[in-house]
Amino acid sequence: RKEVEQDPGPFNVPEGATVAFNCTYSNSASQSFFWYRQDCRKEPKLLMSVYSSGNEDGRFTAQLNRASQYISLLIRDSKLSDSATYLCVPLTGGYNKLIFGAGTRLAVHP
């Protein structure tokens, strides 16, 4: 089983839609989680950190289910500018190296 698994998508949604991605992780010792956003041919940029059961920042909500070992990202009122790949990162390993999922691609259309 991979350490981090994400549905690659693409998720094609209209503007204004609500969309959710799931990410499953195998290391039950993971305590912290990140969602990074990556635009095409650019570097990943931190979208949200999750240190407890969840986090909310504007239109973005992350929820953690430790029992089932998955973390979700919900985007409400999608904007065209939300089109990107969303990378899930459970924090694990020594020295806090990041283990990334392959990402979920989101395409928001008019």
Place this chain on the structure above:
Amino acid sequence: DTGVSQNPRHKITKRGQNVTFRCDPISEHNRLYWYRQTLGQGPEFLTYFQNEAQLEKSRLLSDRFSAERPKGSFSTLEIQRTEQGDSAMYLCAIRKDAGSDTQYFGPGTRLTVL
């Protein structure tokens, strides 16, 4: 601005040539990471420095790869005898705050091996 610059931004080389990439954090950060990203995949950890000490290396880092951080500031990643499979984006990341796990990435160096 993430506070990390990388040079060159793009590199095209022929198979068998050596290449070197550089990562420059704008200010002092004791923890510096290198990752590699291929098309359709997330970044994969390569190696980690705390100050000038290289504390961890991934098994992805074959003996053709070497990384240094001689003064605990900038870092270099060298690939010897490049292969087509080395074609990827090479990303450098730093931890800005000692109390935070967040890593901030530079713009990356895109390597194409012909």
